[in-house]
Amino acid sequence: MSTTLRPDLALICDWIKPGSRILDLGCGDGELLAHLAHTHNVTGYGLEIDPEKVASCVERGVNVIQADLDEGLKGFESQSFDYVVMTQALQALQRPDLAIEEILRVGRFGIVTFPNFGHWRVRLGLAGGRMPITPVLDERWYDTPNIHLCSVDDFERLCEDIGWRILDRRMLDRSHREGWRIRLRPNLFGEVALYLLQDKEPAPDR
Amino acid sequence: MSPAYPADSVGLVQPFKLLIRQPLALDCGRTLPQHELMVETYGQLNAARSNAILICHALSGDHHVAGYHEGSKKPGWWDNCVGPGKPIDTDRFFVVALNNLGGCRGSTGPNTINPETGKPWGPDFPLVTARDWVRSQALLADELGIARWAAIIGGSLGGMQVMQWTIEFPERVRHACVIAAAPKISAQNIAFNEIARQAILSDPEFHGGHFYEQGVVPARGLKLARMLGHITYLSDEAMRAKFGRELKTAEPSYNFDVEFEVESYLRYQGQSFVDRFDANTYLIMTKALDYFDPAREYGNDLAAAFRRATAKFLVVAFSSDWRFSPQRSREIVKALVDAGRDVSYALIDSQLGHDDFLMPIPQYHRVLRGYLARVAQEIA
Numbered sequence: 001m002s003t004t005l006r007p008d009l010a011l012i013c014d015w016i017k018p019g020s021r022i023l024d025l026g027c028g029d030g031e032l033l034a035h036l037a038h039t040h041n042v043t044g045y046g047l048e049i050d051p052e053k054v055a056s057c058v059e060r061g062v063n064v065i066q067a068d069l070d071e072g073l074k075g076f077e078s079q080s081f082d083y084v085v086m087t088q089a090l091q092a093l094q095r096p097d098l099a100i101e102e103i104l105r106v107g108r109f110g111i112v113t114f115p116n117f118g119h120w121r122v123r124l125g126l127a128g129g130r131m132p133i134t135p136v137l138d139e140r141w142y143d144t145p146n147i148h149l150c151s152v153d154d155f156e157r158l159c160e161d162i163g164w165r166i167l168d169r170r171m172l173d174r175s176h177r178e179g180w181r182i183r184l185r186p187n188l189f190g191e192v193a194l195y196l197l198q199d200k201e202p203a204p205d206r
Numbered sequence: 207m208s209p210a211y212p213a214d215s216v217g218l219v220q221p222f223k224l225l226i227r228q229p230l231a232l233d234c235g236r237t238l239p240q241h242e243l244m245v246e247t248y249g250q251l252n253a254a255r256s257n258a259i260l261i262c263h264a265l266s267g268d269h270h271v272a273g274y275h276e277g278s279k280k281p282g283w284w285d286n287c288v289g290p291g292k293p294i295d296t297d298r299f300f301v302v303a304l305n306n307l308g309g310c311r312g313s314t315g316p317n318t319i320n321p322e323t324g325k326p327w328g329p330d331f332p333l334v335t336a337r338d339w340v341r342s343q344a345l346l347a348d349e350l351g352i353a354r355w356a357a358i359i360g361g362s363l364g365g366m367q368v369m370q371w372t373i374e375f376p377e378r379v380r381h382a383c384v385i386a387a388a389p390k391i392s393a394q395n396i397a398f399n400e401i402a403r404q405a406i407l408s409d410p411e412f413h414g415g416h417f418y419e420q421g422v423v424p425a426r427g428l429k430l431a432r433m434l435g436h437i438t439y440l441s442d443e444a445m446r447a448k449f450g451r452e453l454k455t456a457e458p459s460y461n462f463d464v465e466f467e468v469e470s471y472l473r474y475q476g477q478s479f480v481d482r483f484d485a486n487t488y489l490i491m492t493k494a495l496d497y498f499d500p501a502r503e504y505g506n507d508l509a510a511a512f513r514r515a516t517a518k519f520l521v522v523a524f525s526s527d528w529r530f531s532p533q534r535s536r537e538i539v540k541a542l543v544d545a546g547r548d549v550s551y552a553l554i555d556s557q558l559g560h561d562d563f564l565m566p567i568p569q570y571h572r573v574l575r576g577y578l579a580r581v582a583q584e585i586a
Contacts, residue, residue: 080543
């Protein structure tokens with residue numbers, strides 16, 4: 001078993017109750033699910049579009065379903081998972097808002113992580129009049145898969161507007177550490193944002 | 207000394223006939239007091255008897271999956287996938303293949319003698335279903351002393367038998383590999399099958415299925431049926447790439463001789479099928495396809511059917527397959543997810559169409575190899 005789990009994934013593990021049923025969207029080579037199966041006795045599936053990564057998941061014994069996240073979660077019943085997780089993929093989707101809606105439809109809880117476009121390095125880059133290239137966002141504007149970047153403040157505004165409840169938030173720098181500066185000014189110093197979300201309160205019965 | 211076979215081939219193989227003495231009650235209500243199955247095996251059964259893999263064949267397949275028969279240069283139908291070091295690795299697994307009941311390659315079927323009449327069964331052979339096959343295969347497993355298969359693998363109609371196994375005998379299947387299959391076939395698919403059957407049934411030499419006694423075969427009907435089938439096994443793109451609109455001569459000849467390359471291909475495929483296949487078996491196989499619907503007795507809820515299963519699943523589909531499209535495989539995956547079963551699903555980028563499940567596509571073989579390597583670890 002790998003002991004060097006990516007620190008952002010390790011933080012996600014703190015949120016997940018043992019024995020849960022999990023759907024991991026954009027699961028890569030299945031690192032998170034393999035780890036959680038081992039440490040938290042979870043069951044579930046990863047969704048992944050890349051054939052290489054699908055094969056890697058199969059090779060490590062992780063349930064993987066080859067699928068395009070932009071096609072939504074049509075094949076999954078409402079509230080059929082405890083957690084639906086999406087790490088570092090939101091910003092590459094056609095409609096991130098619809099994706100989160102689907103996440104919170106299928107999962108009792110949603111876990112979403114993304115690179116914070118409000119980070120000072122990004123701001124510095126833009127202040128110089130160019131699209132920023134930072135250690136976290138290291139691709140050029142024309143070949144990046146990231147088409148819907150947002151800042152922490154943008155994201156929280158969206159949650160507020162729609163009514164999604166933010167149950168917890170963690171911010172990390174690019175070495176995936178939490179420092180005092182991040183705690184003070186998350187939108188300026190946080191490079192990676194992690195959110196634990198829940199759907200809006202159901203409308204009261206009349 | 208044996209002739210030189212490729213190093214990754216199982217080499218020279220010999221099929222054998224196994225008599226199943228237990229009566230088999232069929233879905234149609236009739237019972238076969240006993241039946242024979244033609245079988246081929248590769249690799250060694252381990253001491254714990256835990257490393258056996260069953261391969262279920264599709265519409266026109268048989269027991270000769272891998273290796274070479276004496277005097278033949280043509281290997282079995284899935285030789286690229288079964289052998290030492292191949293995805294279905296005969297160094298690790300004991301692989302069992304058979305000709306299904308009702309087949310025409312040596313197992314009890316329409317072209318064998320009905321012991322009650324002393325004549326070929328012909329049209330009197332019962333219409334068998336995928337579930338009948340699975341029950342017959344379970345009797346075969348008993349004969350071979352295999353209580354539980356490490357994996358059962360099949361493509362197309364073979365994949366349907368795999369699913370049926372997991373529902374019918376959950377405790378006897380560890381892993382199920384369902385390739386290029388569907389939870390049930392569509393009206394369009396039944397329509398193709400019906401045309402194929404009508405081609406055979408309306409051939410004057412079919413004689414109501416009693417053509418053996420007449421010393422003829424309904425070659426025209428069977429050939430047409432196979433030509434139609436071949437159209438549905440290939441994608442439009444593959445046909446374009448393979449044949450285009452190439453004429454065999456420089457100028458059109460304005461008659462009904464073979465002019466286009468694709469006509470020549472279909473006629474050749476049709477003719478060579480007549481030489482190796484039986485018309486009554488073709489009718490039986492297509493009916494088994496039409497009838498397959500494991501959800502039917504679970505309130506048409508496939509997930510409810512799969513809740514019986516305890517196997518882990520690998521589902522594979524091919525992007526260019528329109529006969530059993532990826533969408534149909536996703537239906538299988540959805541039902542398995544809803545039933546809370548372990549499943550992985552790979553969509554293989556392919557060109558050929560339905561026939562791609564027989565092709566050594568690198569990504570396809572990598573996934574299958576990776577999956578079965580885990581199976582091997584699990585049973586070790």
